[in-house]
Amino acid sequence: MNKKFLTLVLSVSGFTAYAQKGAIITGELKKATDGMKAVLYEPYSGEVDSSIVKNHKFSFTMPMPKGGSVYLIQIGDAKDSLNSVFYLEDGKMQIKGNDFNDAKYTGAPWVAEWQEIDNRLNIAVGEGKKLEDLEASYHKAMEIGDEDKADLYLKEATALTMKRHEFFKDWISRHKNSGVSGYILTCYYQAKNERDSTIATLGEHAVNSRIVQRYLHPGKIDPSPLSLKIGDGGADVPGVPHNLKVGEVAPAFTIPDVNGKMISLADFKGRYVFLDFWASWCAPCVAQVPALKSMYAKYKSPAFEILGISLDSKREGWLHGIEKHELPWINVSSLKGWSEPAAGAYGVSAIPQNVLIGPDGKVVAKNLYGEDLDKKIGEILGKENTPSAKNITSSK
Structure with missing residues (x-):
């Protein structure tokens, strides 16, 4: 479909x-x-x-x-x-x-049996199409900063989703x-x-x-x-996104920040860096923000940093999301939506997703949320020695 x-x-x-x-x-x-x-x-x-x-x-x-x-x-x-x-x-x-x-x-x-279910999910007709249209309207409202309309579209979509779940x-x-x-x-x-x-x-x-x-x-x-993810910017058949494994060397990337400065993964050599793949229009991503901010306030140090990699395609929506949610960490985006090269390199085909990378540049963990995230970061930073300033290349 x-x-x-x-x-x-x-x-x-x-x-x-x-x-x-x-x-x-x-x-x-x-x-x-x-x-x-x-x-x-x-x-x-x-x-x-x-x-x-x-x-x-x-x-x-x-x-x-x-x-x-x-x-x-x-x-x-x-x-x-x-x-x-x-x-x-x-x-x-x-x-x-x-x-x-x-x-x-x-x-x-x-x-x-499959057709009965697929007809319910079909985005070309009926309930599926209405959900698809509400998603598009929500994204557009978020991009221009119309939060009232965005909230209305989100409520309608949530009600339809609950109806489908029943x-x-x-x-x-x-x-x-x-x-x-x-x-x-x-x-x-x-x-x-x-x-x-x-x-x-x-x-x-x-x-x-x-x-x-x-x-x-x-x-x-x-x-x-x-x-x-199948669809715009999703996986092409027969290829699939790269399935990044724990222990694997994290793919290198260079992406502009909000001021146009190029930020590279190599800038974080010698420290732990938490990659948060998100977008300003992604409600589940926004829902993770309070927990991320709490964790960041607790563990931010020369040994640890968060890097938000956005899959936004509109600069206005991206910057508005950063400002609205007061994201204190480094934020980068190529503004290419699902065509963001880093997303492809890390096998990101649905958001939110995250990857924790160690000082040696290897993947330590993936998709940590809530208590699991707080516990993992606490364990790591409690056991590891804080890198000295001379071993850290600042990305700011």
Whole structure:
């Protein structure tokens, strides 16, 4: 589905798989022209199948030995492609229409289940489109500093999101053995306690899906957990963002600050630096600000600094956000939105995200929030000797 946003924050898993023949997909889309490459891709493992469009038709066969999971389909080059996100499992699916947005999907029972949920999420029509429009209006209001309208749009979006969540809860209660229920829980449930308690009510088939097992048993069969965003500035299929690992050397970057001064990661050599990837229009990012400011006030020293890397595209909105929330740390941005080079280098495809880098330039931790963040910084700065001034290159 074009310009569809999907934020996946999932763990990986292992289990005894049941025998499967695989997912067999045949499609015919009028907007898919001869010679286009069609790719089916599993973003966590790199499993891929491809075909060349002929007479608007394409096909895939994907083995499914680990159970149902989320896959991406892209037809054509990343810039002008037809793309969509699917839940797939063992069985056949037929796709026919102009593009993925208006296509008719038939096949195995899970196809109809997936379509019922996907129709609720479709940003081209109905509730999904209204949420997409509210998001765009919210961003625009924040960019020009109209906080009253931004708050109104945010309240409307929150109400719609809660309505959708109630729909999901009811749907799962009626489809406890559907793999699609596992998709909803692992992708769209934000509260871990609610997610875990609901997974405990699922049937064997749903629990044994690859997507649920990845969540229940981290690190067993697939690569490391991945945050994935599809849409403007998101990941191109079949490539995925770099999955930065703890212990890896942090990628170098140079980005202008609010005054146009170029700030480099090398400027922080010899100290701990906390990279906060955010944007002024990102409500979850703004929600983290009080905790970050409290932590910064407690631990700021020659040994520790925060560097806010914004994915804003409008200078006015970025500067307004810094001023409104009184961000005391160093703030930088290339004002390229999701095309921010540092975001790509660090595998940032959904925000907020953060990375803690040590004095040796290696990644110490990722995505620390709340008590975990305060505890980790406290442990580190309590155990490490403060670097001397001569070993620190000031970035201010």
